[in-house]
Amino acid sequence: MGIINLKNIVVTFHQKDHEVTAVNDVSLEIAQGDIYGIVGYSGAGKSTLVRNINLLQMPTSGKVSVDGKDLSNLTVRELREERKKIGMIFQHFNLFDSRTIADNVGFALSNLTKAEKAKKVEELLDLVGILDKKDAFPEQLSGGQKQRVAIARALANDPKILLCDEATSALDPKTTLDVLALLKDLQQKLGLTIVIITHEMQVVKEICNQVAVMEKGRIIERGRVIDIFNNPQEPLTVDFIRTATHLDGAEEIVLANNPGDIYELIFSGSKASDPVIIELYKQYDLTASILYGNVEYIQNEPLGILLVKFDKSLGDDVKSYLDSQSVRLRKLERSAS
Template identity: 50%
Template sequence: MIQLSNISKRFETPGKVVEAVKHVTLSIDKGDIFGIMGFSGAGKSTLVRCINLLETPTEGTVTVDGVELTGLSEKELRQARKNIGMIFQHFNLMPSRTVFENIAYPLKGRPKEEIEKKITSLLELVGLSDKRDVFPSQLSGGQKQRVAIARALATDPQVLLCDEATSALDPQTTTAILKLLKQVNRELGVTIVIITHEMAVIKEICNRAAVMEHGEVIEQGDVYSLFATPQSPVTQGFINTSSLAQKVEELDREGSPVVALKPGEQILQLTYLGMGASQALISEVSRKFSINCNIVFGSIEIIQESPLGRLIIIASGREGDIAQAIAYLRQQKVEVEVLKQCQK
């Protein structure tokens, strides 16, 4: 559905050149919910604006639904953009127009009966049938974003671009908006591209994702693999902002007794992939190798309908026994990382 080939975007000011995007190549399939994540300044918002040519790439080509946008005239581009909806962090609604009029804006020139039918169905889809005649100032943030989504869908686009669309919303409202986007993807078959720095958004809704740093895509793949086995240090750091290992580091810096070790003890992080998350391996290795395992933290998340489990444990016993237990866990497809150890 979307092919970005060697995309670069440079901004030039007197005496300064900023390379916001550098040689990015991405392929996004029809029906994907594709996330682009990165810290502030990574270039992700510039990249998504290159998809509909709100920013014209300095180099490279953009192809959407078989049409190379970078080769079109201004008139042809305006027509092609009707196939690409876009929503933003701050909604961009027109305050002097009602909900109905905001959604109808992209449909100017069409028959009134057609507009009425289309907007009625969109209001029902986004759950705002009772708000058609109110103004944006009378709506909550979540309701405003629902109006923005309905407006973006008014021209029946094949692609929906979401630029930090949930960043201004509280967690409960964010969950509701993500549920709506899933529904749009499932029922209308719209390919969705989400720009975000929120890990929860990527985990909740995306099936594939890319990680950006300094204008470059440094890692991409299916979301489960990115979270379970991140390859690049940047991806690892991004995920670790909310990880159990990060909590251990913070507690260790604070001198917390929770992670204080006695001689011979080790703090291990265990990562269970797939159905291994449901196996009772801790009790098994405790018996098999005569070690004690104290669980400090634990979590199981469902990502792309597969469980991803992590445990932080303090293992105590003879060093050789702990080493054998670690080797055994790895044979069982459990990833083991030694976070801290206290020598005898």
């Protein structure tokens, strides 16, 4: 049983003259220690779904249990205690502009003496690498530094779970990587379970071990990140992955500059591309011209992508050889224009 268990969650909203089903019968189990990505376009229902985890959003129907407790059966006071186990950060940081960094973090701390509080604030700021900014005000900090403050504040009550709603969406790519590295580091140091909502598969690729893809209030595909990248089933998942692996742009350029059939070969896990290309030549007298190549590392496992042109058409023997080597083959489509 996971640390987070959502069962048949439905959330409907009444807008002016109609109902919107923001979350439509979603069940989700997240294991202790996971960095779980929830990816989808704007409006898919991601924020509404994760707000169910700390009951910032009450489900219209369905069951939420966190750390073995059914949250719907708790008194207001018990719920407040349970919520402390769950920290949350947002796209726009939500800091108090008129308070110092130390006060922004200290604000979240309850039941401590002044001295204990000061000590805890220093520990938290040190943990996220901005102890030197303790007396500064938010406006004096960069976006990445502000998000570090928000992370320190979210961790103030030693939560077991950290929810991140588009936490890097307002940051530049380099700062995004820094913040993601910090989250991964914190996950390991503190044994946190992290849920990451994002519209960027790049973020998922960077730090998540599990991912769920959301569309129109439903989870349409889920699994280990490496498996989803290797073999996505749904067209939307394919779209997200193509963007994250930069294949989108490459495909266009290769097609524009090369007439004839172009194939995509995907090599996953331990299969290296060189021996397969050499075997095709030796066994089948087939030459592959490589037009584009890229290797991504996902959870330390390589995922290789080649775009190639063969010197003759492919027989079934070649196709079954590639299949036997777990190399996925796809002919690129030329859009009629």
